[in-house]
Every structure is written in structure tokens, then in C-alpha cells.
Amino acid sequence: MIRRPAAPDDLGAVHAIYMHAEVVPYLGIDPVPLDGFRPVFDALLATGSFFVAPLDGSVRGFYRVTRHAGRARHAAALETLAIAPAAKGSGFARAMIEEALDCMRAEGILRVELMVEADNPRGIAFYRKLGFEQEGVLMRAYKRASDRDYVDEILMAKWLGT
Numbered sequence: 001m002i003r004r005p006a007a008p009d010d011l012g013a014v015h016a017i018y019m020h021a022e023v024v025p026y027l028g029i030d031p032v033p034l035d036g037f038r039p040v041f042d043a044l045l046a047t048g049s050f051f052v053a054p055l056d057g058s059v060r061g062f063y064r065v066t067r068h069a070g071r072a073r074h075a076a077a078l079e080t081l082a083i084a085p086a087a088k089g090s091g092f093a094r095a096m097i098e099e100a101l102d103c104m105r106a107e108g109i110l111r112v113e114l115m116v117e118a119d120n121p122r123g124i125a126f127y128r129k130l131g132f133e134q135e136g137v138l139m140r141a142y143k144r145a146s147d148r149d150y151v152d153e154i155l156m157a158k159w160l161g162t
């Protein structure tokens with residue numbers, strides 16, 4: 001098993017990856033110091049479905065799974081996903097997400113959705129490699145404080161059933 005549920009002690013490691021210059025442009029919030037990140041991290045912990053992926057004793061990646069409710073219970077969103085830049089291109093991200101998909105399948109999840117920014121070609125290529133397909137575009141749904149323009153979000157999904 002690569003993953004484990006995130007714990008309070010993971011705050012520093014998750015913050016370091018999240019705020020890395022190659023990562024933070026593609027996640028949910030603008031750069032903040034550790035103290036400003038604490039409430040965001042606490043909210044992730046409170047979901048009970050925020051996972052970290054350690055390698056050789058250090059956290060190298062993380063992601064969150066949010067299962068929908070009611071008649072959409074067979075679907076889940078994959079969010080807040082990143083790999084430490086030092087582990088980029090090593091296949092670790094692929095292994096981390098393939099395990100996540102196996103765990104979701106085992107829990108009865110059949111549909112996995114995610115959103116990736118239109119200006120994140122590496123992320124889009126990564127998800128395509130893992131079998132996600134584009135379903136739509138959310139126009140101007142994302143904006144970094146450092147940018148003048150709004151960015152489109154690409155909605156991608158993968159069906160885990162037969």
C-alpha cells in the first residue's frame with residue numbers, strides 16, 4: 001500500500017509540496033505561508049479522505065477523494081492531487097493514482113471525475129495516460145491572484161465499471 005490517511009504531523013510536508021512553484025499554480029489556493037495553510041490542511045484532514053503517499057519515509061504526494069451522495073453515490077471526485085517535484089516523471093504519481101482507482105473500485109465507486117486547468121498540459125497528459133477522457137469545459141472557472149486572466153477548467157472522467 002502506497003497511501004495512508006493524512007495525519008496532523010503531515011502539515012509541513014504537504015505545505016512544502018503544495019506551495020512549490022511547479023505545483024501551486026495547479027491547486028486550489030494561492031500561495032500562503034504555513035500558518036495560512038493550517039486551516040486549509042485542517043479542512044482536508046476533517047474530510048477523512050485526504051491521503052498522503054510516503055516513499056522512503058517522506059511524503060512524496062497527496063490527493064483527496066470526495067464521494068458524492070444519493071443517486072450519485074457511484075461517483076467520486078479526485079481533487080487536491082500533486083506529487084513532489086523531486087519525484088516527478090518517476091512513475092510514482094501513476095502508481096499512487098492507480099492504487100487510488102483500485103481502492104475506489106473496491107468501495108463500489110464506478111465513476112471518477114476531476115478538473116484540470118486548461119493551461120496544465122502535463123496534468124492533462126498524465127490523466128489521459130491513466131484513461132481519463134475530457135467531458136467538458138468550465139469556461140473561466142479558475143483564477144490565480146498573480147494572473148490577469150481567468151483560466152478554463154477541463155472536466156475529465158474515467159469509468160471504472162465494465
Ligand SMILES: CC(C)(COP(=O)(O)OP(=O)(O)OC[C@H]1O[C@@H](n2cnc3c(N)ncnc32)[C@H](O)[C@@H]1OP(=O)(O)O)[C@@H](O)C(=O)NCCC(=O)NCCS
Nearest residue numbers: 026082083088089090091092093094116122123125126129
Ligand atoms: C500531474 C502530476 C501528478 C504528474 O506526475 P508525473 O510524475 O509527471 O507522472 P508519472 O511520472 O507518474 O507519469 C505517469 C504517466 O504520465 C505520462 N506523462 C506525464 N507527463 C507527461 C507529459 N507532459 N506528456 C505526456 N505524457 C506525460 C508519463 O509518460 C507516464 O506514462 P507511462 O507510465 O506510460 O510512461 C505532477 O506533474 C504534478 O504533481 N504536477 C503539479 C500539480 C498538478 O498539476 N496536479 C494536478 C492538478 S489537476
